[in-house]
Amino acid sequence: MNNIATSEIKNKVKRGQIYEKQRTEKGKAKRLRRKELKKEEAENPELREARLRENVPATQENTREFDEAVVADADEEVANEEEEDEFAQYFSGQAPKVLITTTPKAGKQTVNFVKELVSVVPNLEYVKRGSKFALQQIIQFCKNREYTDLVVVSEDHKEPTHVTVIHLPEGPTAHFRLTRIKGGKEILGHARATSHYPELILNQFSTRLGHTVGRMFAALFPQVPEFQGRQVVTFHNQRDFIFFRRHRYVFKNSKRVDLQEIGPRFTLRLRWLQKGLYDPVNGEYEWSYKADLETSRRRVFL
Amino acid sequence: MGIDIDPKVSLLEAQSRAAKRLRADAKAKAVAKTGKAGTTATVETAADPKLDGINMWTVSGTVSRARGIQLMSNIKWETDTDAFVVGRNNGDVEVVGRNSGQSLYRFNEAKFADKFSIKHNGRFITERRYVGLGGSDSHFLTCTNMGEIRYQSFSGDGAMLMKVGVDACRMRVHQKRPSVFAVGGREQELTVWDADTVEAGSQSEYTKPRSTPVFKSKNVGNDNLDLRMPVWITDMQFMDDNALTPLVAVSTGHRQIRIYDAKTQQRPVHDWEVSKHPIYHILASHVRPELFFADNMGNVQQLDTRMGRVVSGYKGIAGAVKAMAISEDGSMIAAAGLDRFLRVYEAGGMRRPLHRAYIKQRVSQVVWDWDSRDLSSEEIEQKEAEDIWQNMDVLSQEHSEKRPSKRKVAAAS
Numbered sequence: 114m115n116n117i118a119t120s121e122i123k124n125k126v127k128r129g130q131i132y133e134k135q136r137t138e139k140g141k142a143k144r145l146r147r148k149e150l151k152k153e154e155a156e157n158p159e160l161r162e163a164r165l166r167e168n169v170p171a172t173q174e175n176t177r178e179f180d181e182a183v184v185a186d187a188d189e190e191v192a193n194e195e196e197e198d199e200f201a202q203y204f205s206g207q208a209p210k211v212l213i214t215t216t217p218k219a220g221k222q223t224v225n226f227v228k229e230l231v232s233v234v235p236n237l238e239y240v241k242r243g244s245k246f247a248l249q250q251i252i253q254f255c256k257n258r259e260y261t262d263l264v265v266v267s268e269d270h271k272e273p274t275h276v277t278v279i280h281l282p283e284g285p286t287a288h289f290r291l292t293r294i295k296g297g298k299e300i301l302g303h304a305r306a307t308s309h310y311p312e313l314i315l316n317q318f319s320t321r322l323g324h325t326v327g328r329m330f331a332a333l334f335p336q337v338p339e340f341q342g343r344q345v346v347t348f349h350n351q352r353d354f355i356f357f358r359r360h361r362y363v364f365k366n367s368k369r370v371d372l373q374e375i376g377p378r379f380t381l382r383l384r385w386l387q388k389g390l391y392d393p394v395n396g397e398y399e400w401s402y403k404a405d406l407e408t409s410r411r412r413v414f415l
Numbered sequence: 416m417g418i419d420i421d422p423k424v425s426l427l428e429a430q431s432r433a434a435k436r437l438r439a440d441a442k443a444k445a446v447a448k449t450g451k452a453g454t455t456a457t458v459e460t461a462a463d464p465k466l467d468g469i470n471m472w473t474v475s476g477t478v479s480r481a482r483g484i485q486l487m488s489n490i491k492w493e494t495d496t497d498a499f500v501v502g503r504n505n506g507d508v509e510v511v512g513r514n515s516g517q518s519l520y521r522f523n524e525a526k527f528a529d530k531f532s533i534k535h536n537g538r539f540i541t542e543r544r545y546v547g548l549g550g551s552d553s554h555f556l557t558c559t560n561m562g563e564i565r566y567q568s569f570s571g572d573g574a575m576l577m578k579v580g581v582d583a584c585r586m587r588v589h590q591k592r593p594s595v596f597a598v599g600g601r602e603q604e605l606t607v608w609d610a611d612t613v614e615a616g617s618q619s620e621y622t623k624p625r626s627t628p629v630f631k632s633k634n635v636g637n638d639n640l641d642l643r644m645p646v647w648i649t650d651m652q653f654m655d656d657n658a659l660t661p662l663v664a665v666s667t668g669h670r671q672i673r674i675y676d677a678k679t680q681q682r683p684v685h686d687w688e689v690s691k692h693p694i695y696h697i698l699a700s701h702v703r704p705e706l707f708f709a710d711n712m713g714n715v716q717q718l719d720t721r722m723g724r725v726v727s728g729y730k731g732i733a734g735a736v737k738a739m740a741i742s743e744d745g746s747m748i749a750a751a752g753l754d755r756f757l758r759v760y761e762a763g764g765m766r767r768p769l770h771r772a773y774i775k776q777r778v779s780q781v782v783w784d785w786d787s788r789d790l791s792s793e794e795i796e797q798k799e800a801e802d803i804w805q806n807m808d809v810l811s812q813e814h815s816e817k818r819p820s821k822r823k824v825a826a827a828s
Binding site: 181182188190191193195197255321388394395397398399400401403405406414 | 455477478479480500510668692693695711712713730731735737753754755773775776
């Protein structure tokens with residue numbers, strides 16, 4: 114029955130009947146096969162492990178294009194360079210002091226987003242943006258007051274759309290597109306934040322550019338977390354989209370640990386990275402997004 | 416896919432902002448030893464097969480910010496050894512042997528690393544940096560952003576010190592006459608000097624020279640609102656071999672490219688607005704009437720200097736280009752900069768990317784391994800003429816036989 118090609122049957126009713134029959138038989142065989150497999154694997158758990166090991170679906174992640182800029186695990190040259198780069202002071206123990214502001218006349222949504230960020234990053238200071246000073250002047254003021262970072266949230270149509278992170282005193286400056294913002298209260302079953310210093314997870318910042326961006330995020334948070342808070346901040350990079358999440362881990366019993374999301378959630382995408390302080394007109398770009406760089410879906414930069 | 420690279424293209428000439436590490440000390444010793452034994456320099460192929468068969472090796476240096484190389488130029492050391500003269504972050508001017516990697520000469524600019532802060536043109540200048548470096552087999556020539564110019568022989572005697580305006584952005588040395596150089600900067604017009612004939616004000620410190628420059632440009636006329644045009648010269652190139660009435664191409668931070676001809680006038684003979692972004696680096700082709708220019712975004716474009724039109728761009732560069740170099744036959748250009756890649760393109764034609772090498776550091780300077788001083792203008796012309804003759808098709812026997820017959824037919828009808 115199974116080897117009859119239904120498409121060649123000219124009678125429509127018969128064709129339908131036979132097709133249905135073939136379908137049920139196929140499903141039956143599949144269920145049977147799975148049942149047997151389950152039985153076999155229950156007797157011999159190694160088989161299951163071997164099957165799962167081999168059965169890796171091809172994703173865009175694991176078929177990404179070869180990139181010379183991916184940093185090897187034991188790359189001495191990169192490690193040495195990072196010892197002397199712009200973030201070296203933070204990694205040798207300087208406490209971060211971060212200021213956050215918005216573009217002038219920020220709307221309610223933007224201010225709310227900034228307030229969420231204030232709860233995420235310890236010692237983050239929000240200053241309302243007036244219309245008197247240009248950003249480059251504000252950078253000078255921050256430098257004089259020994260801030261280590263300045264974060265600016267920009268908006269469009271009263272919605273936050275971009276985040277600029279400026280590392281002080283000598284750069285670099287990164288500009289991100291900001292999408293898919295979800296406040297903590299919008300998340301179902303969310304936890305409440307505490308003022309403990311969070312733990313930080315930076316995932317898959319693999320290239321040299323990714324290293325710089327990852328170090329930039331790291332430099333916003335205090336070096337030593339307060340573990341009793343059990344709060345974790347994650348920057349997860351997947352195909353150049355940086356997903357921000359914050360969780361609390363909950364010890365259910367001696368074996369099981371659950372996660373409870375605190376929020377907010379948002380997604381960042383790098384638009385440009387500039388060497389030195391913010392100067393979009395005359396500054397020199399270390400990397401900037403260009404359409405002609407995006408040659409394939411499997412080409413990623415971070 | 417293996418890429419064979421022309422041995423002339425020493426990719427390593429792209430020295431990084433911070434000089435490279437790569438097991439340096441041990442290797443430097445090893446190289447020095449082989450040098451003594453009279454063998455040719457060690458060519459270390461990159462052990463990493465991912466680099467598509469491009470050979471890369473580190474000549475000298477370790478990762479160090481203080482000793483990072485700002486500028487580099489190739490010279491002949493004691494008239495026969497290929498060497499680089501480099502200017503470092505700490506103020507050192509050093510001659511490094513190209514094959515041996517040994518330091519052949521070192522001079523430290525005193526007070527280079529001193530802390531200071533002055534306000535000029537509304538901007539704070541807080542550090543010195545080399546903006547120009549050149550050399551011949553006997554002298555080197557440096558210029559800092561404070562406008563301090565030093566022309567000194569390697570033997571140590573007879574330094575010529577002079578000062579041009581503060582906030583100089585670039586100094587370039589003439590390709591044939593290493594004592595002739597051009598300087599320009601923010602609110603500083605283009606001046607061309609001959610270091611051999613300058614009357615310096617003082618022997619020991621940087622002072623204004625008593626003599627006048629060989630050429631000094633004049634600002635372009637006011638704009639349509641009768642406002643003065645701001646001056647911001649970012650880079651310049653000598654376009655021909657004439658050193659005393661030079662033809663200079665200049666790029667500006669206000670997106671123009673200008674051509675000055677000292678024979679005719681002080682104002683530019685051409686003034687083209689060619690870019691969307693400030694132009695920081697230009698490179699003139701010595702073979703064709705072309706200029707390559709790079710802006711702060713990593714766009715490298717090509718300008719036809721006869722028409723003043725942008726012909727085309729070079730694709731695939733993600734970060735600002737800090738330096739460009741052209742091959743001896745003018746068929747390829749190399750560009751490298753902040754995105755840590757050195758790329759070699761076909762100059763003109765399809766402008767295809769030919770080679771790409773990942774250099775783990777931000778690149779500050781690229782030098783192609785040939786010397787323009789070796790090539791006189793007659794030689795270039797001769798070479799071109801030879802090329803034309805060689806590329807011409809030879810008429811075959813049949814061809815030459817057929818033609819008269821055609822004529823015959825034509826004559827008959």
